[in-house]
Amino acid sequence: MVGGGQGAFIGAVHRMAARLDDRYELVAGALSGNAERAAASAADAGIAPERSYADWRDMAKREGDLRRNGQGGIDAVSIVTPNHLHAPVVRAFLAEGIHIICDKPLTVSLTEALELRELARRSASLFVLTHTYTGYPLVRHARSLVADGAIGELRLVQVEYSQDWWADASALTGEGGWREDPGMAGPAGTLGDVGIHAYQLASYVTGAEPAEIAAELHTFMPDRRLDDHVQVMMRYTNGARGTLWASQVATGCENALSLRVYGSQAQLRFDQENPNVLWLTPQGGVAQRITRGRADSAAAMHATRIPAGHPEGYIEAFAQLYRDAADQIQAHEAGVVAPPSAAYLPGLQAGVSGHRFIDTVIKSHRANSAWVAV
């Protein structure tokens, strides 16, 4: 693991996720750029001192050597640093042929995203981008339903991601503070932190991406250097329409990611805060409340662990990405055909697509919300 030292939120989640299904052992890490903190964090995480690194470059190199020499170097690395470090760290581990599990967003610019995709194509490494919400069984069920034609032709997409944790001027201190530093977060604030999740969720479920976008970024909080709110209108190739909005100043919201998709035959609705429920309503008909335990697609059943009525949550969704990644990596190492979960795991294509979205939103915003082709 690179990043995720003491106090970091997402690193701890990655570790829980990796443990849940007993498919990983955490044996090495560069958990912090600060040597002392790296060592202390490694001790907390049960990493032996000799495999705790203060510099991820050293880690890539030495673990790569161990791996090449059959001395037990890591098979895969989790990258959970602030955004600006994703690209260099990815490059270093790709170069060693180590598989990569990387937090979103992929990087800080579309150019770099394209470059990483290209690098990965030429490497022997697998790449998983942890868009958490794609690990929910009912998100995968929704995707299956759309792919199987259950909603008919796509007509409308309404997606949003609202939080209130930046809603007070004082909110961003401590470990999360890098999120409002353009040098670390990249050019997108809320847009890159949660807007990209909303976009990716819509794309993942519908299998469609907009052809044109008209968008506006906004910063409500004085002294904040990045956007804390974004609103977007979307036009799809087939004539479908949509709106997306994301906000971290949406008072009273916790982690309100929700997606509604309307096709010619039916509507789908998913709210992340209650991920054990998916709604499917046929045109003019009666809404069906599909629960996780009663979703009957192979995709949904593959991504769950416990019986109907026993709720699963965010950690389980995250763990699903790790479990699927483990399946892929094992098959890859064994030289056998990739298991079907390959189709459900976001990777570099999702990363590029997310940065294309960010890029287009920023362009449209700078053009006073003119429609811009994606």
Add this chain to the structure above:
Amino acid sequence: MVGGGQGAFIGAVHRMAARLDDRYELVAGALSGNAERAAASAADAGIAPERSYADWRDMAKREGDLRRNGQGGIDAVSIVTPNHLHAPVVRAFLAEGIHIICDKPLTVSLTEALELRELARRSASLFVLTHTYTGYPLVRHARSLVADGAIGELRLVQVEYSQDWWADASALTGEGGWREDPGMAGPAGTLGDVGIHAYQLASYVTGAEPAEIAAELHTFMPDRRLDDHVQVMMRYTNGARGTLWASQVATGCENALSLRVYGSQAQLRFDQENPNVLWLTPQGGVAQRITRGRADSAAAMHATRIPAGHPEGYIEAFAQLYRDAADQIQAHEAGVVAPPSAAYLPGLQAGVSGHRFIDTVIKSHRANSAWVAV
């Protein structure tokens, strides 16, 4: 009553609404432009044949005479015709000094709306525009809360109105068919039918209207001559932002008008389909589920009839407008001071504001969604 003959939806609702609180007697009507149907509809509605008119011009003139002569002419008229007739009928009854209760939208153009407002200012008639949803106790409670500072400074508005009854190409036949005829409905389809309700609800609750709009109309159904979908981004004077969308092709939606307002202190949420509940969530705090029977503002308590837990609905909201109108008319006729409900009744100002919205949306749409000042 003018309009509302056999088979018309909204005319029947107006009649139920007028009856509920026993403040009106329906004694005259021009229920249809077709003489035979007018007579049959009048008979159904309990109107005596001698006061059933085939032409609303005759009705205005004769009822005006009766009223002037103290012979029991009507005090007020309900106008429930297709949109294009609102203006001429309003003019005719205004000229007779008869009070007017008119269905929305006020008319078919901003110019005409402004003209009617001016005419009404110079007349002795009161004017109520039946934006139904302003009759809900909890909508009025929400407005009170905002006015009393409960949400702090306005930050975000998210409002939508989605239906699926135009979602099939075959949907518009029979009595409702005029809605897709520009000659009768005006230049706005879904925009004028339900979009205007969404806009008005947001304005009513927040007391604010956007300064600029970027919008797009869309027509999904082939052969439809008006929009059946609209999406809008909004900028408010104080920097607040918002999106509005309205659709009548939103598969699986019944009458899904919902409003969310986020201020610096709290969030409000109202869903028309369960109008007995209003949500108020303070920043970073616990959501409060305010029920109709436990809303403690004067505005809410004034607009309800039955105890907590006994649900009220759409007809009651409509009836509230009639009840309030009756109070206003009686006070006006008696020459006494208007009761406080005056502040809660939409009238010509709301009508003008709605047409300004329609007008701006259409302008922005024609400018490929450029921001246009309202």
Add this chain to the structure above:
Amino acid sequence: MVGGGQGAFIGAVHRMAARLDDRYELVAGALSGNAERAAASAADAGIAPERSYADWRDMAKREGDLRRNGQGGIDAVSIVTPNHLHAPVVRAFLAEGIHIICDKPLTVSLTEALELRELARRSASLFVLTHTYTGYPLVRHARSLVADGAIGELRLVQVEYSQDWWADASALTGEGGWREDPGMAGPAGTLGDVGIHAYQLASYVTGAEPAEIAAELHTFMPDRRLDDHVQVMMRYTNGARGTLWASQVATGCENALSLRVYGSQAQLRFDQENPNVLWLTPQGGVAQRITRGRADSAAAMHATRIPAGHPEGYIEAFAQLYRDAADQIQAHEAGVVAPPSAAYLPGLQAGVSGHRFIDTVIKSHRANSAWVAV
């Protein structure tokens, strides 16, 4: 109307309900036993002074005479007095052949209920008992579904009615105060006020009544003379089981009447506080959220007025009983066959059944909750 003078809750509801569908004219009343209050209440209600009575005996006699003599006496009377007066008032109007719409409970004892049923059988009058909740379209839809076999064989009944308006010792003052006076309310407090509604709703929907009951009454509030809480276990003839509880000291509850019925094939759930929704869940399957506007039984469609997504409430349910009663009375007077709503209107049989329930609960309670045959 007998009873329902100024300040009474249910009388005003009956009047709104009677007006909504324009099938009744309120022309006579004995609205209070106090002459002055009777007169003032009649004036409020638009009843001419000469048909306002201070004594319901006079009203029955004179209106009966007018009716017999073709001088326009009332066709039907609404009885909305405290419980202990129901029986004598019913007797008086039955004797005159006037149709009766009577609030629940029918009377104050099973003996009297049986007597009234017998009297009515021998009279020319129709009798409707206003168990409000049977007027909800989705309650009727639920009944249709059960009757049509949608849930299979009945297995479990879980029904409850909880309120909090007696939860403070100070709650019962003013007009409602008779509810805790055994001389006026009869021997059952909460049991007769709301428990009977719960029982009737379950019977109405399932078409089944328990064979045996084990029950306990309880009085939480010191100085209260009647029960304010009741809990019941039920055994049905076919082996089905159930529990019923009703409380008016259930802190934080408004008017929480809810019914769940489980059969061998499916489950049904209805909550009165959101009467526009009914849940049907097949065994092992996906819950269906049936809305009022999408319930497709003849019974449901007959009992609603406005389109899908436009919520109806308590007053509409009440009005449905009045509308159906009007249909029945008109057919009866015209000597034609009764319209099908006859099957959906509660009458004396429901009244007897309710008192049999009350009687059995009290017997079981006195036997320390022993099972007692109904």
Add this chain to the structure above:
Amino acid sequence: MVGGGQGAFIGAVHRMAARLDDRYELVAGALSGNAERAAASAADAGIAPERSYADWRDMAKREGDLRRNGQGGIDAVSIVTPNHLHAPVVRAFLAEGIHIICDKPLTVSLTEALELRELARRSASLFVLTHTYTGYPLVRHARSLVADGAIGELRLVQVEYSQDWWADASALTGEGGWREDPGMAGPAGTLGDVGIHAYQLASYVTGAEPAEIAAELHTFMPDRRLDDHVQVMMRYTNGARGTLWASQVATGCENALSLRVYGSQAQLRFDQENPNVLWLTPQGGVAQRITRGRADSAAAMHATRIPAGHPEGYIEAFAQLYRDAADQIQAHEAGVVAPPSAAYLPGLQAGVSGHRFIDTVIKSHRANSAWVAV
């Protein structure tokens, strides 16, 4: 771990729960009584062959020896066998001074439960009974609220646990089949499988247990040898009342454990299927929807891992019991004072209390539902 071989549901859950917070290492097991299956299951679970046992007696003895001799024997054992084996396995490991984490119900009779409690008192072992639902942050928050007086004096308890997985005659095959074998499950079917959870949840949150019970067991499915449905009325010492019902033939239910508690000041409501929400409604007031991330008690905050709006579920609740057990065991082994979570962990007292409930229900049932003192 004893029990939990291939195909067993709850063993796998225990293992995930133990892993989540990285406080346990699974090093030994007697996962099945069948030697071959034990070995295969151990291999799956990553247990070295030399510490996989086909007989739990051998495991207790050898691991006890290793532990005593400082050779790395296990500190704690998880017992996840069918019910009838709990007691003998507990006795064996208690005798070795190994700490015990045991699935519920504690055993198969009250007598044995009392004996185990006594044995444990005299041993050096800690004992945790995995009543899963006590691991939910909001269950602990509810308990805190009650303890802090937030609901006032206890008045009503309504608790239920309904499932449909025994609702078809064919349901019980495979690994779960022992649940209907009195020789393995004990004398209580649904009562012991889920009824005891409902009882324990109510006791846990309220801190109160009923003084008397009137109950009925029922078996719906032909050929089933144990109850599949139970209904109970309860009287508490302070005069409070309650009903409990549990069913595994409740058509359309998944894992519907829900608790409502009404005190003199407020009502609490918790539904296990959405464990991230707890409702608190003050008398006559507005319901508060408390989310996991916004519950501010020390008890709730201690039992959660991720931020507001990121849902946790059943596995996390289970993991909380393991995490708390680890804290207790470490403190115990270190000879330091027990951390406060001791107060939140169910143990032998909960086990005895559960069996007292089962015992009383059966007695009342046999006495045709007479009230029986607990």
